[in-house]
Amino acid sequence: MxxxxxxxxxxxxxxxxxxxxxxxxxxxxxxxxxxxxxxxxxxxxxxxxxxxxxxxxxxxxxxxxxxxxxxxxxxxxxxxxxxxxxxxxxxxxxxxxxxxxxxxxxxxxxxxxxxxxxxxxxxxxxxxxxxxxxxxxxxxxxxxxxxxxxxxxxxxxxxxxxxxxxxxxxxxxxxxxxxxxxxxxxxxPVLSAAPLTARPGFRLAGSAGYECRQVVASAAAALAASPAESLTLDLSALDHLDIAALADIVSAARRRPADAPVRLLGAPAAVHRMLQLFPELRAGLEVAEL
Missing domain, CATH: 3.40.50.300 (P-loop containing nucleotide triphosphate hydrolases)
Structure with missing residues (x-):
């Protein structure tokens, strides 16, 4: 080892x-x-x-x-x-x-x-x-x-x-x-993704719209595949996250083991509103403030 x-x-x-x-x-x-x-x-x-x-x-x-x-x-x-x-x-x-x-x-x-x-x-x-x-x-x-x-x-x-x-x-x-x-x-790039340094997880920065779907899809795939038991997705540097991007993140979180949720950090206000309107989207997610 x-x-x-x-x-x-x-x-x-x-x-x-x-x-x-x-x-x-x-x-x-x-x-x-x-x-x-x-x-x-x-x-x-x-x-x-x-x-x-x-x-x-x-x-x-x-x-x-x-x-x-x-x-x-x-x-x-x-x-x-x-x-x-x-x-x-x-x-x-x-x-x-x-x-x-x-x-x-x-x-x-x-x-x-x-x-x-x-x-x-x-x-x-x-x-x-x-x-x-x-x-x-x-x-x-x-x-x-x-x-x-x-x-x-x-x-x-x-x-x-x-x-x-x-x-x-x-x-x-x-x-x-x-x-x-x-x-x-x-x-x-309009949207970038990078690993975090202090903890297992990733950071999205920029604008996550239709033109950046492949970046979001790749980050979501990395979330789903990571063997880390505790995983953070830092959204604090995002200017915009559309519903399709959020759906990719939710889908990735649901593919992870039940005891290994994705912790959303610094999610934009629009994401908080969406999760409040549709609480079923929270499956596999933990929403935290900075």
């Missing part, structure tokens, strides 16, 4: 799951080099899950910049594979399966004698028509509590601005509590 909040480099869980954006091959290479060198210096295993990048280019770039990648590959300290063999190994992208993969990989790195595991995952496949790609936001929300607060893992999610729609990139970026590059102000 991993110790809760165990860390690499002394970082808390929020610091170990990082969104890394780049717009050029040189930016990509600089992020890669810094990450790998830090891992090797701490005798950690480093894994790279390539998507748009040819796996051979990863090792060539490291070699060209002074890292003995070939030797690291031979001793198992550097493992370069593809998204097809990891994130997309099944018939569709499955967040539940990936949670298990991360825990197994951390254990495997320790069994091989390494001080920890760090990984880079290229996430450009999230912008294509991959079956299950619509669950990527759900995955990014859940992984904080289900993996990083449980296992000594450091992972950078690589987002290539050239390959992902700006709106998609903005939403996915906001699901990370740490970022390695400044965001483009034009990419700020």
């Amino acid at each position: 991993h110790e809760k909040n165990s860390s690499l480099e002394g970082g808390i869980a929020a610091d170990r799951h990082v969104a890394v954006e780049y717009s050029s091959d040189d930016e990509w290479a600089c992020h890669l080099l810094a990450f790998v060198r830090a891992g090797f210096a701490r005798d950690e295993q480093v894994q790279y899950f390539a998507d748009s990048t040819d796996p051979g280019r990863v090792t060539r770039t490291l070699t060209e910049r002074g890292v003995d990648a070939a030797s690291a590959v031979r001793r198992g300290q550097l493992v370069v594979t593809t998204a097809d063999e990891t994130y997309l190994a099944g018939a569709r992208f499955d967040p539940d399966a990936m949670m298990g993969v991360w825990h197994e990989s951390v254990d495997a790195a320790a069994a091989q004698g390494f001080n920890g595991l760090r990984a880079i995952g290229e996430m450009s496949w999230g912008g294509r028509g991959i079956v299950g790609a619509e669950r990527l936001l759900e995955y990014e929300l859940r992984i904080h509590h289900e993996v990083f607060e449980q296992a000594p893992l450091r992972a950078w999610c690589f987002y290539d601005r050239r390959l992902l729609p700006r709106t998609t990139l903005g939403v996915l970026r906001e699901a990370h509590l740490s970022r390695a590059a400044a965001a483009d102000p034009g990419e700020t």
